[in-house]
Amino acid sequence: MTVTIDEGGILHGDAARDRMLVGVRTLSRLVGVTLGPAGRNVVIGLPDGRVITTNDGATIARSIRLDDPIADMGAQLICTASSAADSAAGDGTTTATVLAEAFIALGLRHIASGDDRQTVAARLRGLADRAAGLVARHADTVRSTDAVAEIAALAAGDREVGATIAAAVDRAGKLGVVTVQEGTLGGSGGASSLIDVEESSAMALDARLVDERFSSPAGSARSPHGLLIADEPLIVVVDAEITSGEELIAPARVAHESGRALVVVAHEFSADARAMLLTNSRQAGLFALPLIAPSSGIRRSDLLEDLAVSVGATLLGGPELPVRRCRADDLGSARQVVVRDAARQVQLGATSASAGTTTFSGGAADPQLLLARVDRLRRALALAVDPFDAEQLHLRLARLAGRTITLRVGGQTQWERSERRLRVDDALHSALSALRSGCVAGGGATLAAAAEALQACEVDAFAQEFADVLLVPLRTIAENAGRDGASIARRQMELLREARHSSTEDSGDSWRLGYEASAGRWCDLFEAGVIDSAVTVERALTSAASAAAVYLTSEAVVPRNQQVVSFTETTTGHHRH
Numbered sequence: 292m293t294v295t296i297d298e299g300g301i302l303h304g305d306a307a308r309d310r311m312l313v314g315v316r317t318l319s320r321l322v323g324v325t326l327g328p329a330g331r332n333v334v335i336g337l338p339d340g341r342v343i344t345t346n347d348g349a350t351i352a353r354s355i356r357l358d359d360p361i362a363d364m365g366a367q368l369i370c371t372a373s374s375a376a377d378s379a380a381g382d383g384t385t386t387a388t389v390l391a392e393a394f395i396a397l398g399l400r401h402i403a404s405g406d407d408r409q410t411v412a413a414r415l416r417g418l419a420d421r422a423a424g425l426v427a428r429h430a431d432t433v434r435s436t437d438a439v440a441e442i443a444a445l446a447a448g449d450r451e452v453g454a455t456i457a458a459a460v461d462r463a464g465k466l467g468v469v470t471v472q473e474g475t476l477g478g479s480g481g482a483s484s485l486i487d488v489e490e491s492s493a494m495a496l497d498a499r500l501v502d503e504r505f506s507s508p509a510g511s512a513r514s515p516h517g518l519l520i521a522d523e524p525l526i527v528v529v530d531a532e533i534t535s536g537e538e539l540i541a542p543a544r545v546a547h548e549s550g551r552a553l554v555v556v557a558h559e560f561s562a563d564a565r566a567m568l569l570t571n572s573r574q575a576g577l578f579a580l581p582l583i584a585p586s587s588g589i590r591r592s593d594l595l596e597d598l599a600v601s602v603g604a605t606l607l608g609g610p611e612l613p614v615r616r617c618r619a620d621d622l623g624s625a626r627q628v629v630v631r632d633a634a635r636q637v638q639l640g641a642t643s644a645s646a647g648t649t650t651f652s653g654g655a656a657d658p659q660l661l662l663a664r665v666d667r668l669r670r671a672l673a674l675a676v677d678p679f680d681a682e683q684l685h686l687r688l689a690r691l692a693g694r695t696i697t698l699r700v701g702g703q704t705q706w707e708r709s710e711r712r713l714r715v716d717d718a719l720h721s722a723l724s725a726l727r728s729g730c731v732a733g734g735g736a737t738l739a740a741a742a743e744a745l746q747a748c749e750v751d752a753f754a755q756e757f758a759d760v761l762l763v764p765l766r767t768i769a770e771n772a773g774r775d776g777a778s779i780a781r782r783q784m785e786l787l788r789e790a791r792h793s794s795t796e797d798s799g800d801s802w803r804l805g806y807e808a809s810a811g812r813w814c815d816l817f818e819a820g821v822i823d824s825a826v827t828v829e830r831a832l833t834s835a836a837s838a839a840a841v842y843l844t845s846e847a848v849v850p851r852n853q854q855v856v857s858f859t860e861t862t863t864g865h866h867r868h
Contacts (some may be wrong), residue, residue, distance in 0.1 A: 302361060311365030312395070315842065317356055318366040319392035324350045326385045327734070327768030328809035337706060346448060348385030349374075349717060350710050360850040365842070372838030383831035384717075384740075386764050387838075390831060393760040394419075394839035401753060402843065411753075412840035418757045419836030422741040423829040427738070429802045430729030431817070436461045441820040442725045446827075447718035456719050457488050459696040460726070462784055464689075468493055468650045469723075470518070470629060471716040473708045474699030485701040485711065491626060492599040493652040493695035496594060497585040500630055501560050503582060504569060508776065519630040521580055524552035526651070527625040528599040530592050531608030532559040533581075536567025538614040543571055543579070545619045552578035554628050556598060557608070558591070559583060579592035580630060582649060590683065595810035597687055600664045603655035626653025627695075629739040652695040665691055725824035732816040733823040735765030736783065736805025738832070743787040761832075765806070776805070779806050 302310060324331045325346040332344040335354045345351065346714065350372045357363035369391045374384070398411045433439060435456045443452025453860035459469045474487050498521070527542045546553035555568075560581050573579040584591055599606040604623025607614045612621075631648045668688050675681040700715050702708040731737040742761035745754060765783060766776030783806060805816045816822065 292704070292708065301850070302848045304846060306362065308842065308845060310322075310359065311368065311842065311845070311848060313359065314357055314362035314365030314367070315369050315392055315395060317362065318352060318369050319388050321355065322351050322385050322388045323767050324771060325351065326764065327390065327771045329768075329772035331771065343706065343710070345710065346663055346713050347710070348388065349713065352384055352388065364848060364850075368842060369838055372834040375622075383827040383834075386828070386831040387835045389763055389767055390835035391838045393763045394757075394836055397587060397753075397756055397760055398554060398839055398843045400756075405751075408844050412844050414753055415757070415836045415840050415843075416833075418745070418754060419832045422738075422745060422761065423832045425741045425744050426731060426737055426825055426828050426832070427728070429737070430731055433725050433730050437820075438730060438822065439722045439726065441822050442619050442730060442824055443718040443722040445821070445823065446721035447714050452486070452715060452718055453722075455488065455698065456715070456722055459488060459698060460719075460722060462490065463696045464636065468495060468629065468652070469696045469698065469719060471698045471700060471712055473712045474701035482636050486715065487699040487701065489697040489699060491653045491695050491697070492688050492692075492806040493650045494654060495596060495650045496556075496598060496648075496690065498556055498582040498630075498649040499585075501565060501581040501583055505572070505579065519580070521552040521554060521578060521628045521630075522626070524554045524578075524580070524625065524628050525549065526602045526604050527553070527555045527557075527614065527617065527630070528595055528602070528604045528606055528623065529557035529608040529614055530563070530595045530606055531557065531614075533557045533564040533614065534561050536561075536563045539564060539567055541617050542622060543568070543577060545622060546579075547571070547575060547577050551624075552580065552628075554580045554582065556582045556584050556595065580628065584628070593687065597664065597691060598651065600660055601654040601656050601691060602651055603657055624655045625651045627650070636693055650695060661691070671787075720726065721824050723826055724826040725822075727826070729825045730822045731825045731828055732803050732805050733821040734805050734808060734816060735762070735768050736816055736821075737802060737823065737828050738762070739765050739783045739805070740787055740802040747791065768808050769806065772811070774808070774811070782806075782813075785847065 321333055325333065326349050330346045332346045333351050334342050334344050335351065336342050344485075352374070355363075355366050355370065357366055369388055370386055372391055394415055398415060401411050402408055433442075439460055440453040440457035442453070443456040444450045446458075447453060456469070456844075463469050474485070525542070525546045527539075533539060533555070542555070543553060560583070565581065568577070568579040568581055572579050584595055586594060596606050598604075602623030602625050605612065605617070607617055607621065607622035629650045629652070631650075665688065668684055668691070672684040672688065674680060675684055698715060698719070699709060700709050700712040732740075738761040745758040745761075749758070750754065760778040762784070766780045768776075768778040769803035770776040783804075786804055787801050791805070803815050803817050804813070805821070806812075807814050807816065807819050807821055810819070
């Protein structure tokens with residue numbers, strides 16, 4: 292469709308897509324050169340006139356701003372997709388970016404030959420979902436600290452960082468938590484030499500934020516991976532429902548007067564109670580986190596009592612201790628409370644919600660009361676007959692004795708600290724996602740194996756070409772290492788087909804085989820330590836296909852310097868990007 296720019300400066304049709312494509316290609320070329328062990332650096336100019344060099348795809352993507360506003364929108368569209376992969380899995384930014392450009396090129400070829408845009412977009416998404424399913428099916432369980440270290444090292448581009456993260460994850464244990472924060476260390480070494488490791492006790496519970504309106508309160512700090520953090524908060528623990536806003540006036544006043552955040556854990560919050568906290572948050576600057584307690588009945592009461600002991604709070608909610616009568620000394624406190632985004636939660640090897648979406652680190656527990664509580668639980672565990680009861684008692688003991696490992700990442704400048712923190716944060720979440728969902732061969736080999744599997748069962752031309760696109764990361768990695776990418780990809784497919792034809796079953800061993808670009812050899816990539824989180828590969832696939840589908844079905848572009856006319860219909864809520 293040939294369409295021009297209208298009077299308002301808004302572009303439509305091919306004109307809009309062509310300009311956006313310039314940005315897509317620019318971002319893909321810049322990020323693509325960093326892919327793999329031999330990836331190159333990119334020099335980035337900072338606002339203060341200094342320049343830095345990095346080979347971290349996520350950092351480069353976040354730094355891109357093009358002079359042409361419409362080309363820049365194309366770059367930001369792909370950047371959003373790559374960020375989605377990064378947020379979900381901690382890594383995969385570069386892979387998602389180069390795949391998105393290749394998916395767009397595939398779609399444009401088929402649209403030019405007469406295929407319907409919506410059909411092409413739907414096929415891209417559908418085939419990406421199928422390929423992601425194949426990846427998930429061939430994921431191996433992460434069984435060793437060495438495997439965690441390899442995954443984190445690949446994501447961070449630093450083996451020492453990988454080892455530090457693996458040690459922290461191992462030290463935290465299945466019920467512990469590892470977080471990354473900016474430090475104040477100076478120095479000129481790599482990220483690994485600037486990580487200060489801190490350990491503190493923590494209690495983890497599956498206490499969830501009451502609703503999304505509280506996800507961006509005043510005074511909060513939120514990481515790229517959805518962590519909502521309250522430092523030195525006051526804590527109210529209530530073994531009942533908060534039925535009115537009036538009940539929370541007393542604790543809210545104490546928190547506001549002391550200039551501290553307020554965390555309230557209860558069975559539920561009425562609409563009036565939520566409105567009261569929201570009003571105080573927006574108008575009075577109170578950082579309030581209302582959390583719904585996990586479980587129900589006696590189990591919920593037991594967990595709330597455990598929490599109250601852990602943070603030094605009085606358990607409120609009974610007829611004799613209503614919330615409205617609470618005093619300052621009834622409130623507990625902690626060094627930090629971290630609320631995890633339920634949709635993007637990644638636990639340390641956990642398979643159930645019981646591992647905790649909220650952690651209370653450095654609780655102000657009375658040592659004698661805490662010891663008495665632990666002794667009581669140990670005695671109950673020794674007498675437990677029912678296996679389920681014994682398991683729950685064991686979990687409660689583990690929570691009370693839980694720990695948080697904080698990795699504080701430093702640097703000479705604020706920019707260096709921020710960039711290094713993001714890199715370590717990404718590596719940590721990549722390792723944690725592997726613990727949750729398993730690991731696969733890295734170096735583009737898993738995408739190649741998915742491509743071969745699709746070609747073996749799909750006969751139409753579009754699916755065959757889609758499979759060819761999945762080889763782009765492998766080719767790019769090989770080319771960045773000075774090899775012939777096309778030859779490497781061709782040989783990889785030959786080996787996969789030979790493995791399929793030599794066995795009557797779909798052996799998973801062929802999915803481990805690949806090209807180790809750093810050594811220039813073919814090998815078992817698991818044995819060579821070239822492994823990725825399965826979720827990283829899955830999300831890179833689906834995020835790239837989604838971005839390509841959005842591009843292909845876009846019909847108009849509003850430049851950022853244009854005024855947007857308000858719509859007659861109204862919408863409620865908001866979208867997060």
